[in-house]
Every structure is written in structure tokens, then in C-alpha cells.
Amino acid sequence: MAATHAPRTTAPRAPYGPGAAARRRRGALGLLAWLCGVVFFLPVAWMVLTSLHGESDAATNPPSLAAPLTLQGYREFFGASTGVSPWPPLINSLSASLLSTLLVLVLSIPAAYALSIKPVRKWTDVMFFFLSTKMLPAVAGLLPVYLIARDTGLLDNIALLVVLYTSMNLPIAVWMMRSFLAEVPVEILEAASIDGAGLPTVLARIVAPVVAPGIAATSLICFIFSWNELLFARVLTGVVAGTAPVFLTGFVTSQGLFLAKVCAAAVCVSLPVLVAGFAAQDKLVQGLSLGAVK
Structure with a gap:
């Protein structure tokens, strides 16, 4: 008599596998x-x-x-009733922010190169020194800076803001650029040195293209910090070198707070930073995430 076999039954599949859990997460x-x-x-x-x-x-x-x-609030911002033009403060902010950002890059890239690719002795102490300069509250150095500016005739001068913004953003830029430059392959630099390339050539033609996203991210952050700075600009400038944030505070008067006018002025003052961030968003994300994934 032939043996009969019971039909095989397969276990039901789980409705949700590991892939589904990952998709839900x-x-x-x-x-x-x-x-x-x-x-x-x-x-x-x-x-x-x-x-x-x-x-x-x-x-x-x-x-x-x-x-x-x-659009009455925007008309008021551009001086429809007062005749006061916002363009000089906007140009002052743009000049101080761009010039200080350029100086920060010129100074921070060689410094970061020396601290990462060609490390100096006790480079950790140098990095801590840069970080310690940010521990002092800005208001604590306001009076000495004001006295120095008054004695040197630099009050209400864009050049003073450029120097201050450069010194304020330089530690941040050095820390950021060092993390970016640490990701540069050493083999490329060794090949360039064998071919006889000097330091300026290495920085301009080899290092800069590799860390371009990091340079873009550092530039944008320094530009935003310079553009938004109010404390030193409010105290050290006046009619000639007043910046956009200082001009914005002028809309809060003793007559009251006019919300529509203040919001219109805030939108116009924030627009250059928003445009710069939108234009460099891919470089910014790539630069800030550089080295995050090995």
C-alpha cells in the first residue's frame, strides 16, 4: 500500500519585514x-x-x-514719508560683511592648513587658544574697543567694523576649516610636493578645489554673523557707517511700535542673507556634513 504524505504547509510570511520597519522609521x-x-x-x-x-x-x-x-510698510521702509533711504546702511553692511569674510578666509585657510595637514607642535593648545577668545562676552570688550577707536579716530568708520568682524569670526573659521582640511588625502599633497609645487600653489590649485564645500559653508556662516552683528555697530557707528541692523532699530520710536513697518524692514534686511543661503545651500549642506560619514 502506497504511503501517503500529508501536504506540506508553509509558514505565513510576516506582513512586516525588516525592510518595512526601516521604511517606517x-x-x-x-x-x-x-x-x-x-x-x-x-x-x-x-x-x-x-x-x-x-x-x-x-x-x-x-x-x-x-x-x-x-505694500505700505515697504514704502515706509524705503522712505516714502520720511525721505530716509535705507541703501547707505545696506551697502555698509554688505561692504563690512564681504570684506571681513574675505579676510577671514585669507587668514583661516593657511592657519587651518598648518594645524591639520602640516601640524605644528602643540597644535591642540593653539586650537584651545582660538576657542578661548570666544569665551569672553562681547559686551565685556565693548568699552576698551570704544576707547581705542575714539583715540585712533576710527569711530563711525567701516574699516573698524571690518577689523572687528574679522577678529570675531576668525576662531570659528579656523575650527571649521581645520575639520575640512583634515579630510584632504595626504597622497595628493605628497604628489604635488614631489612635482615641486610650493605652498601657494598647493593651497590655490589642490587644497581649495577639494575643500570648496567647506570654504562655502565657512564663508556663508561668517557672512551671516557679520551681517547680523548689532552691538558693536550700534555703539561704534553713527550716521556715516551705520549698518542695516542699526537702521532697523530706528523703526522702534517713542511714538510706538509699528508692526507692519518693522516687519517690512526686517524682511528687507533679512533678504540678502536668505538669498545667499539659498544660492549656496548645496555647498552649505555638503560642507557642514564633510567628514561626518567615513
Whole structure:
């Protein structure tokens, strides 16, 4: 009699495997990232919307989202009623930020090269010294800087702001550029030295293209810090060298706080930084993540 075999049964597959769990985790992280982005973007969107309202609508509590839109706040910023032009402060901020950022790059790249690719003796002490310069509150050095500027005739002068912004951003730039330059393959530099390339040639033709994202990230951060600086610019400048943040504080008067006008001025002052960040966003992300993944 032939033996009969019971039909084989296969275990049911799990509805959710390891791949599904990974996809759910990535989806949750993506949703969290979008929520964080929306939370951070809401104040900016609210500022832009308030700048497009009239003063009476902007001052209502709670604010009205369906209020009619107007460009009166922007007309006031550009001096429609007062005749005061915002262009000199904007140009002063742009000049001080660009010049100081350029000087920071010229000084920080060779310093970072010496501390990473060609390390000097006790380079950790040097890095700590750079970091220690950021431990002093800026307001603690305000009075000595003011006295020096007064005695040297540099008050209300763009050159003074360029020097100050360079010294304030240089430690940050050295730390950032050292982390970027530490990722440069040593073999490339050894091949260049064998071919007889000097230090300027190595920095300009070999190191700079490799760490271009890091240079872009460092430049943008230094530019933003210089553009947004208010304390020294408020105390050390006046009519001639006043910057955009100083001009922005002039909209808070004894007559009251006009929200629509202040929001319009804040949008205009923030626009150059937003444009620079949007234009260099790929380099910024690539530069800040350089070396994060081995």
C-alpha cells in the first residue's frame, strides 16, 4: 500500500519585514524633519504676512489673516514719508560683511592648513587658544574697543567694523576649516610636493578645489554673523557707517511700535542673507556634513 504524505504547509510570511520597519522609521524621521521645518518657518511666514498688512490690521489681537494686503510698510521702509533711504546702511553692511569674510578666509585657510595637514607642535593648545577668545562676552570688550577707536579716530568708520568682524569670526573659521582640511588625502599633497609645487600653489590649485564645500559653508556662516552683528555697530557707528541692523532699530520710536513697518524692514534686511543661503545651500549642506560619514 502506497504511503501517503500529508501536504506540506508553509509558514505565513510576516506582513512586516525588516525592510518595512526601516521604511517606517525613515518615514517617521522625514515627517519629524518636515514638522521641525514648518515650526522654524512659521515665524518667518508670519513676519512676511504681517509686513503686507496695514498698521491697524497688524495691531489687532488676534491678528486677522484675511486682512487686505498692502505694500505700505515697504514704502515706509524705503522712505516714502520720511525721505530716509535705507541703501547707505545696506551697502555698509554688505561692504563690512564681504570684506571681513574675505579676510577671514585669507587668514583661516593657511592657519587651518598648518594645524591639520602640516601640524605644528602643540597644535591642540593653539586650537584651545582660538576657542578661548570666544569665551569672553562681547559686551565685556565693548568699552576698551570704544576707547581705542575714539583715540585712533576710527569711530563711525567701516574699516573698524571690518577689523572687528574679522577678529570675531576668525576662531570659528579656523575650527571649521581645520575639520575640512583634515579630510584632504595626504597622497595628493605628497604628489604635488614631489612635482615641486610650493605652498601657494598647493593651497590655490589642490587644497581649495577639494575643500570648496567647506570654504562655502565657512564663508556663508561668517557672512551671516557679520551681517547680523548689532552691538558693536550700534555703539561704534553713527550716521556715516551705520549698518542695516542699526537702521532697523530706528523703526522702534517713542511714538510706538509699528508692526507692519518693522516687519517690512526686517524682511528687507533679512533678504540678502536668505538669498545667499539659498544660492549656496548645496555647498552649505555638503560642507557642514564633510567628514561626518567615513
